[in-house]
Amino acid sequence: MQRIANERVIVQLGLLIVAVALYASTFAQSFSASDLAQSPMFFPRIILTLWIGLSVIALVQAIRKDDRATPIASWTRIGIILVAALAYTNVIGSEGFFLPSVVFALICLPAFGIRNPLLVGLFAILVPGALLLLFNHTLGMPLPTSRFSYLF
Amino acid sequence: MLSSLPEAIGILLSLEGLLVLVLGTVLGIVLGAMPGIGSTVAVAIVLPFTLTMSQAPAIILLLAVYAGSVYGGSIAAILINTPGTPQSAATCLDGYPMAQRGEAGLALGWATVASVVGGLVSAVVLIFAAPQLAAVALEFGPIETFALILLGMTCIVSVSTGSVVKGLTAGMIGIFLSTVGGDPILGEMRFTFGNWQLFAGFNLLAVVIGVFALSEVFMRASVKVSTVSELVAFNGIVLPSWQMWKGRLRNLGKSVAIGNVIGVLPGTGAATAAFISYAEGRRSSPNREGFGKGEPDGIVSSEAANNAVTGGALVPTMALGIPGDAITAVMLATLTLHGITPGPKLVEDNPTLIATIFAGFFVINLLLLPLGMLLSRVAAPILRVREAFMMTAIVILCAVGIYFVRGNPFDLLVMGGAGVVGFLLRRQGVPMAPLVIGMVLGPTLELTLRQGLILKDGNFLAFFSGHPIALVLALAAIGALSLPLIRAMRKGSAA
Structure with a gap:
């Protein structure tokens, strides 16, 4: 349980949730152009897809490696x-x-x-x-x- | 550029020019000597105050703080065995033992001369290499520029401290932050969620200061208050005589060369250069037996290399618009805030500005010698200032600086938020340099990609068919990304 509920996992999970929420929000907005390169959401979607993919890898790494952040002194x-x-x-x-x-x-x-x-x-x-x-x-x-x- | 030299000298010799040269170097040395501040934080603190200045003095002030702080780090490394900046960590290894032997003045003398030589040679490299590189890059269209930025980003991420995945994630967060606000082609609003304060996007400066300076304060607050070694007896710098240099010049030359080469490579930085140079010195110096016990060659290896990085790192920053490390990323942000677009056209369009910056950088490195000798006595008592006062002052100065830029309290909120996010990410080993670099390069990356796609009717593969330079740059980017992965796999199979 501790392996999953440590600071590294929680932060990586947070990053993943933020990226997914932002990606979902790109479909909630309407724009004048929807062609590939003309669309204002074309580039952010690429970046958010990469962010999501990387966050998943980092999350798996955080769970598997079980290395912890430096303990807070106070x-x-x-x-x-x-x-x-x-x-x-x-x-x-x-x-x-x-x-x-x-x-x-x-x-x-x-x-x-x-x-x-x-x-x-x-x-x-x-x-x-x-x-x-x-x-x-x-x-x-x-x-x-x-x-x-x-x-x- | 050379034809603009007389005008550049005129700017440097003006009252404002002289003031920023001396004041910047003094500030840099003092801030660099304070353990816990470091070059990036020093530059970030001074940055907002440059916005009221004209372009050339503003950039020179930051360069002076940069070069001065790299040198200043050696003062704390030698006198209290705590590097003022990470770049000076290798200097501790021989500097402090030498100081303990009662030769603190001489140890600082070796460090000063090595720093000055390293910095001066790197200034010459910058003066000659940057325009040549810019001339080549002038031929670049949007597709080549896109490939170049891609290469720059992958290099930075692949060599950033910590894991590649974390570096890449930080880069993506930075690029995403740059997309908030108006779309560069149609001007439509993205990710503002109805908040008009975000229409112009996040204030780059607020994010930079938050993730570097404010998060550093939080990092310091989260760990045990560090205890430093006792301040050794010190009566001013003693410069080594010509006789003492005999047999050590080869080591000095090699260290300067290592610093320059590593400086030009995006993402490596002065700390890496100092340690590589130190390791090379320990391997090849005729005095290698004494390394780690107070050997001057150890100090020379570290200090010559870390100061030689300063000019080298500015080559890709000025010529290509790709920062060499976190500090040059902050520099790049400053140039942008001053309405200057770094890159190939900068050298062609602003010859006077470039000549002033380059000549100013040379003078700054010359100033390190007299000012270093003068200030080391003053800086020594500053080393006794407790961290608590420095950290509190940093937060107050950051708030002043950020408010001062636009007078917008929203920027203070952004800085606070960036500080907390930076703190949380840094605790997980996520490097902050790729985040800032992503934020700086993001807009150009997006614009060139979309322009290229419009030109090629949406066919991404066509980017590389008729564009050999773009193809080579893209292959190099793939290589730069796969190298750490291959290294990790080899390490895994060896284990």
């Missing part, structure tokens, strides 16, 4: 950093650059093992602050600002 750390990075890239547009960057650094540095609050605080304020000063107030190429102030 699920908590990678979980925090993944979620923080995704949330960070999501909120910059609406909340501005500075505040999300400070929060991101305050979360990320301790997750990476920096325990000195002074270092964490200084880095979290100085690095985004310096970038904000450089782009918004020196180069005149503004990064997004928050809903609270046009200054940051």
Whole structure:
């Protein structure tokens, strides 16, 4: 059971499902031309067919070989950093650059093992602050600002 | 091209030209010296900031970061036994033992001179080989171009790290991503699923930075925080005297040649060149007994070869539009973003730009000597900076860079998504270079295939009947794909 339910198999299965779903979606769209080379879906279908074929081979290899990905050293750390990075890239547009960057650094540095609050605080304020000063107030190429102030 | 040289020198000697030459080399050396960043991430971080510059300074800045980072990797390799870049891994083998003997300055001196010589020779190779190759490729029509891209992609995939199947899958994902958005012939929308942000396709830069830089941060977060060896005592670079070079010049020449040849081959890269050159040095050097115990020939073999790759890898990138490795794929993406189409016509249509790039690359390699000597003292304390600060800064810089390009928050989402997908794929041993190369070459591959089919009334086999060049290139592509399979089968039967 473990041979089938490991990370490599799951990722390869995911790749296969995505490719099949995308291939199926090519038939759901209608286009003005359906001739071989004229059709907008001609090339993507070739690529998706190859992707599906390769994913099947990779999936069989993953099941047969039973080699595992490098174990994650700390699920908590990678979980925090993944979620923080995704949330960070999501909120910059609406909340501005500075505040999300400070929060991101305050979360990320301790997750990476920096325990000195002074270092964490200084880095979290100085690095985004310096970038904000450089782009918004020196180069005149503004990064997004928050809903609270046009200054940051 | 030579007639454009005075104009090119004028651009390089302008304030902007001088600034990007020096700043780029300095940045490259410092970023390259930081373990965990590497040349690709260094170039990816700097890339968005080049978009406000004009074409020539932007490309020169990236070339300077590229060449500087390859050299900078040797500083960490010698002083803390941790290669700043994968290309410098072989330098550790002799560099660190030499540094432990109290000869850190001299070890860095050997590395600096070997890097400069390797880089300069590769610049000369680039200057002479790229225009010749481009002149041949000028005769190519859509069918030959299609076959050429096919060959380039198969070479890259077949030599990419990990399995061929995984490399090919990454290539297909990259090509597929390039098909999202408007169709190149009819302009009809594909795979946008009603999202207008995807009408222009995925932002190449956001994907590149996501899969290389952001996924690297996730990779680092997923493994144990690495412990590095103690920083050895270091009082600045000591250049080896002429007397010390006696008996070692042959090894230097051989390493430079290996680096150049491997650099020109698509997909191999500097790390492969450094290890092949090191192995050759250990086999043929008169000082081979000392290899692994702090022998200067070991440092020379590795450093001359990895820097010689830089110019070699740019030959197919500039002349044919086919990247030599992941870094040149990023370069290719930059050229495209600057409205330059790399390939045979580039040399003919933009002689001044090409002359500036080539002359600039030569100067960058000359600058490695004084700047390397100056910066190695500064870079040494940077090696003590903890990984946590670097990784956090990388994410923030990537976000700034991506937003800065188009001011579109959607690009940040694409970067985040690409980072997570890149992380998941890299954990399974899927290489990222074919994905980016597929995304860069995908549009031309599609356009030339469809144009060719329209020309030949849909008969694919007719591609090769009246087109001997296309036939040879296609056969070479089949050969490049079957070679690893045959090798794997032989290995299987031997076992």
